[in-house]
Structure formats: C-alpha cells, structure tokens
Amino acid sequence: GIQVEQSPPDLILQEGANSTLRCNFSDSVNNLQWFHQNPWGQLINLFYIPSGTKQNGRLSATTVATERYSLLYISSSQTTDSGVYFCAVDDFNKFYFGSGTKLNVKP
Amino acid sequence: NAGVTQTPKFQVLKTGQSMTLQCAQDMNHNSMYWYRQDPGMGLRLIYYSASEGTTDKGEVPNGYNVSRLNKREFSLRLESAAPSQTSVYFCASRRASEVAFFGQGTRLTVV
Numbered sequence: 001g002i003q004v005e006q007s008p009p010d011l012i013l014q015e016g017a018n019s020t021l022r023c024n025f026s027d028s029v030n031n032l033q034w035f036h037q038n039p040w041g042q043l044i045n046l047f048y049i050p051s052g053t054k055q056n057g058r059l060s061a062t063t064v065a066t067e068r069y070s071l072l073y074i075s076s077s078q079t080t081d082s083g084v085y086f087c088a089v090d091d092f093n094k095f096y097f098g099s100g101t102k103l104n105v106k107p
Numbered sequence: 108n109a110g111v112t113q114t115p116k117f118q119v120l121k122t123g124q125s126m127t128l129q130c131a132q133d134m135n136h137n138s139m140y141w142y143r144q145d146p147g148m149g150l151r152l153i154y155y156s157a158s159e160g161t162t163d164k165g166e167v168p169n170g171y172n173v174s175r176l177n178k179r180e181f182s183l184r185l186e187s188a189a190p191s192q193t194s195v196y197f198c199a200s201r202r203a204s205e206v207a208f209f210g211q212g213t214r215l216t217v218v
Contacts, residue, residue, distance in 0.1 A: 025199075042211060045206060048206045064178060088207070094136060094155065095152065095199070096166075097150040097151070099149040
C-alpha cells in the first residue's frame with residue numbers, strides 16, 4: 001500500500017505563531033484529506049485537496065501531486081488548534097493515514 | 108444531521124468474549140471503512156466495503172470479521188477478543204474518492 005509520512009511528529013508553538021506541517025506519500029493518489037483530531041478524539045475534516053491550494057480562515061493547504069507531498073499551514077495559532085493533525089490518501093478504495101503531527105499551542 | 112453513528116461508545120470485554128460494533132451512515136455513501144487507532148498512532152485500516160455486498164481486507168484484518176448489512180450499515184465483529192485488540196475503533200463513510208466522514212469512535216478495552 002501507499003506509505004504516508006508526516007513531519008514533524010511533534011510541534012510546540014506559542015499562541016500567535018505560524019506553522020507548516022508536511023505530508024509525503026509514496027505513490028500517485030486519487031484523494032488527499034487533512035484531519036484534525038481534537039483532544040476528545042473526534043476527527044474533523046479540514047481539507048479535501050488532491051491537488052492545488054485551498055484556504056479556510058487561518059488554515060490553508062497545498063498539494064503538489066506530481067511531487068507527492070502536501071503542506072498544511074496554520075497561521076496565528078490558537079490554543080484551540082491543539083491536537084493531532086493527520087493526512088490521509090487513497091489508493092482507489094483503500095484510505096491510508098499518516099502517523100500524525102501532534103501540535104501543542106501554549107497560551 | 109446524524110452523519111456516521113457508532114455504537115457503543117465504550118465497551119469492556121473479557122479475553123475470549125465476542126462482540127459486534129455497529130456503524131450506520133445516513134449520507135447515501137457507497138464506501139464504508141473500519142479503522143483502529145492505538146495510543147500515539149495513526150489510524151490503521153481493518154476492513155472496508157466499496158459498495159453494498161462487497162468487503163475487503165485492509166492493513167490489519169486478523170481477528171476481525173465484517174458484514175455490510177445494507178447500504179447504510181457496516182458492522183465489525185470480534186469473535187474472540189484479545190488484549191491486543193484494546194483500541195479505539197472508528198467507522199467512516201464516503202462516496203468513492205471523495206470526502207470521508209468519521210464516527211465518534213468506540214473505545215474498547217479487553218481485559
């Protein structure tokens with residue numbers, strides 16, 4: 001199956017700082033999604049972004065499918081951004097997750 | 108909107124007991140998935156169903172069986188629970204290669 005690698009594994013930020021999370025994948029994909037898992041364990045859709053750039057408020061994402069990576073940008077971070085960020089890609093019907101980036105935003 | 112509903116939310120089993128985790132979606136999605144998440148790790152695919160009547164193995168299928176009862180429902184069965192199956196289980200659904208939606212998870216402990 002497709003290998004998905006995320007970096008960094010852990011990230012500590014001061015409130016108000018910006019950050020970039022990276023997702024590399026080993027093969028061509030049909031779909032890429034970014035999720036936020038909040039401290040209660042709920043998985044929340046952030047972006048569906050197989051290619052190109054999208055923005056939603058303080059978050060934006062870019063996927064360069066030809067180079068097999070995606071980036072998630074968080075600007076002006078807030079304590080509510082804390083949690084684990086996952087990217088997931090699909091290989092036809094199978095849907096594979098990376099191991100995540102654990103973000104801790106301190107007040 | 109209910110989205111993806113999992114039951115139960117919590118369960119404690121003794122080693123060797125059996126149980127079925129239920130998942131239902133109301134979005135008319137063709138594809139449904141079962142994942143497990145172990146502490147500090149990402150989600151690993153157990154089984155998936157691309158459409159009603161079909162099921163296929165994922166990355167970690169051993170010890171599990173699934174049933175796609177109809178388009179809405181996809182259940183996961185543990186025939187003889189083992190401590191290694193202690194985990195949080197997530198069900199998901201989507202139209203093929205589109206946005207996936209997840210349930211709230213089932214926290215299972217096997218003692």
